[in-house]
Every structure is written in C-alpha cells, then in structure tokens.
Amino acid sequence: MTVTETERWLELLEQKGSRITGPRKAIVELMVDADHALNPVDVFDRARVKYPKMGLVTVYRTLEVLSDLGLVERVHQADDCHMYLRAAQGHEHLLICSCCGKAAYFSGDDLGMLIQRISMESGFSIQGHWLQLQGLCQSCQPKKIQTQQGE
Amino acid sequence: MTVTETERWLELLEQKGSRITGPRKAIVELMVDADHALNPVDVFDRARVKYPKMGLVTVYRTLEVLSDLGLVERVHQADDCHMYLRAAQGHEHLLICSCCGKAAYFSGDDLGMLIQRISMESGFSIQGHWLQLQGLCQSCQPKKIQTQQGE
DNA sequence: TCCTTATTGAAAATGTTTTTCATTTTCATT
DNA sequence: AATGAAAATGAAAAACATTTTCAATAAGGA
Numbered sequence: 001m002t003v004t005e006t007e008r009w010l011e012l013l014e015q016k017g018s019r020i021t022g023p024r025k026a027i028v029e030l031m032v033d034a035d036h037a038l039n040p041v042d043v044f045d046r047a048r049v050k051y052p053k054m055g056l057v058t059v060y061r062t063l064e065v066l067s068d069l070g071l072v073e074r075v076h077q078a079d080d081c082h083m084y085l086r087a088a089q090g091h092e093h094l095l096i097c098s099c100c101g102k103a104a105y106f107s108g109d110d111l112g113m114l115i116q117r118i119s120m121e122s123g124f125s126i127q128g129h130w131l132q133l134q135g136l137c138q139s140c141q142p143k144k145i146q147t148q149q150g151e
Numbered sequence: 152m153t154v155t156e157t158e159r160w161l162e163l164l165e166q167k168g169s170r171i172t173g174p175r176k177a178i179v180e181l182m183v184d185a186d187h188a189l190n191p192v193d194v195f196d197r198a199r200v201k202y203p204k205m206g207l208v209t210v211y212r213t214l215e216v217l218s219d220l221g222l223v224e225r226v227h228q229a230d231d232c233h234m235y236l237r238a239a240q241g242h243e244h245l246l247i248c249s250c251c252g253k254a255a256y257f258s259g260d261d262l263g264m265l266i267q268r269i270s271m272e273s274g275f276s277i278q279g280h281w282l283q284l285q286g287l288c289q290s291c292q293p294k295k296i297q298t299q300q301g302e
Numbered sequence: 303t304c305c306t307t308a309t310t311g312a313a314a315a316t317g318t319t320t321t322t323c324a325t326t327t328t329c330a331t332t
Numbered sequence: 333a334a335t336g337a338a339a340a341t342g343a344a345a346a347a348c349a350t351t352t353t354c355a356a357t358a359a360g361g362a
C-alpha cells in the first residue's frame with residue numbers, strides 16, 4: 001500500500017515532466033508515510049536519514065512541487081502554519097492533535113444547508129470551506145491530564 | 152457603537168494593567184472598525200495616518216497584546232496566515248473573501264453530532280473546531296468573472 | 303556512452319518577526 | 333501642576349524563515 005502510493009506520487013511527478021531524483025524519492029517516501037504534520041526542517045531531518053546530502057533548499061522546492069501536484073498540503077494550526085501533510089482526498093477534513101501534531105482525515109460532514117444559508121444572507125458566492133477538529137490523540141491525553149488539567 | 156467598542160477595548164487594556172497610549176489608541180480604533188483582515192504592514196500603514204510616528208515594532212507588539220486579551224485573532228488563508236481581525240465573539244465562524252480579504256462572522260453551525268462521531272471513531276478528545284467559508288464577496292464577484300472564469 | 307537540461311546544494315539575498323536599548327510617555331503620587 | 337517610577341516606544345541590530353542565484357552534478361533520452 002505504502003510502496004504503491006509512493007510509486008503513484010513518483011509517476012505523477014514524471015508525467016508532469018519532472019525528473020525522479022534521490023532527494024525527491026526520499027521526501028516522497030517520508031511524506032506518504034507521515035502521520036504527523038511536518039515542517040520543512042522536520043522533513044529535512046527525516047529525509048537526511050535516507051539521503052544524507054539533502055539540502056534544506058531542496059526540501060522547500062520539493063514540497064512546493066508536491067503541493068502544486070496536490071499531493072501534499074499545508075496544515076494550519078492556531079500558532080503554526082508551516083507544516084505539511086499528504087493532501088486530503090476528495091472531501092476529507094483534518095483532525096489534528098494539538099499536542100503532538102498527529103493527524104488523521106475524516107469525512108462525512110454535511111454543511112450544505114449551512115453554506116446555502118450563509119450564501120443567501122451574505123451575498124458571497126461560496127467557493128469552499130475549511131473544517132478542522134483540534135483535540136488530543138489517545139497517547140497525548142494522559143500527558144495533558146497530568147500536567148495541566150484543563151488548558 | 153464603534154466608539155463604545157473602542158472604549159471597551161481600551162478599558163480591557165487598562166484593567167490588565169497596560170497603559171493607554173497614542174499608538175495603541177490608533178491601532179485599536181482601526182482594528183475595531185476593520186472589515187478586512189489586515190497584516191501587520193497594513194495595520195502599520197493605516198495607523199500612521201492617525202499617528203505618524205508609529206513604528207512597525209509597536210504594531211507587532213500591540214497586535215500581540217490585543218491577541219492575548221482575545222480581542223483580535225489571526226486569520227488563516229490558504230496562502231497567507233499573517234492577517235489579523237477582531238476576534239470571533241462566542242461561537243462565530245469566519246466567512247472571508249478570497250479575493251479582497253473582506254471578512255464577516257456567522258454563527259449557527261451545528262457540528263455536535265459530527266464531533267461526537269469522530270471523537271468515538273478516532274479516540275481523540277476533541278477540544279475545538281475550526282470552520283471557515285471562503286468565497287467571493289459581492290464586489291469581487293464581477294471582477295473574477297471578467298478576468299479568470301473559474302480559477 | 304554521450305549530451306542536454308533539470309536538479310541540486312551552498313552561499314547570498316530577501317523579507318518578516320523579535321530583541322535590545324536609550325529615550326519618551328503615561329499616570330499615580332505629590 | 334510637578335515629580336518620578338515604570339511601561340511603552342522607535343530605531344537599529346539580531347534572529348529566523350524562505351527565496352534566489354549560480355556553478356556543479358545527475359537524470360534519462362538519444
């Protein structure tokens with residue numbers, strides 16, 4: 001599953017006319033598998049394990065290429081908007097742990113009625129929406145209860 | 152209405168032990184009235200009209216103070232997360248024009264069932280959610296139709 | 303294998319935000 | 333109104349993140 005997804009990403013890169021290189025392979029492999037949002041330096045550190053010569057500039061460039069292809073997207077959190085994750089597929093929304101950044105997509109929201117109402121009331125033509133749930137993942141719940149009950 | 156809201160913000164500043172100064176008054180007046188999300192330089196430019204000696208550093212510092220008081224908050228857009236707007240009151244969500252940044256709050260979403268379901272399925276304890284509608288405001292709709300039908 | 307060209311990494315440049323610090327301003331106390 | 337302690341300010345410097353430049357390298361079709 002993971003291997004074929006990696007291959008799918010690399011094929012898309014190729015179809016677009018880009019070359020498949022060592023640095024790109026390393027970054028794609030890692031982003032396909034990542035279950036946490038990662039910032040460019042995180043990606044850099046992980047990619048260097050696979051490809052030690054990796055430069056940070058290449059991380060920025062590759063994330064941009066993958067983002068243009070719709071394979072990764074930027075993750076927004078209240079305090080940090082510099083993280084990347086594989087892109088949502090279809091109509092997925094993000095559930096993200098505010099403690100460790102662990103992320104998962106979900107679907108099944110139904111905002112149609114709301115959007116129609118707001119559209120009427122505001123006069124905006126609504127192009128898209130953004131829904132994201134913040135919480136604590138199972139492994140972060142105990143930590144937070146111990147340290148700062150409430151927050 | 153606007154005058155009293157400005158006063159309310161200044162009183163909150165005072166209660167917190169901060170001083171009311173010329174630069175802060177200028178920034179508060181402008182943020183209370185703003186119906187577009189503004190980045191620090193936008194705020195700087197507008198504030199200098201009222202208070203010409205204003206420094207950009209003071210804009211950063213004042214936005215932080217107002218943000219700590221919950222009076223303004225950072226606005227996130229796909230490409231730009233450096234804008235500020237008066238904070239949502241109660242359970243409001245943002246509707247924002249992707250062309251000009253015109254912003255309005257709305258309420259009346261009902262995500263209770265969805266959140267409960269995702270909470271069960273994922274094991275996350277959900278602390279909050281983030282809903283935002285993107286669209287074109289009435290004055291930007293004609294522009295976009297002329298220039299780039301679709302986008 | 304060769305050759306063209308995209309890609310790379312290092313360094314420099316750019317742009318944004320934060321820190322430092324001497325000066326100025328606020329405002330409670332005279 | 334004058335004073336003085338402390339907070340706030342603006343300019344400059346520093347720190348930080350991201351982008352650009354450019355010579356060297358590597359990919360992949362011929």
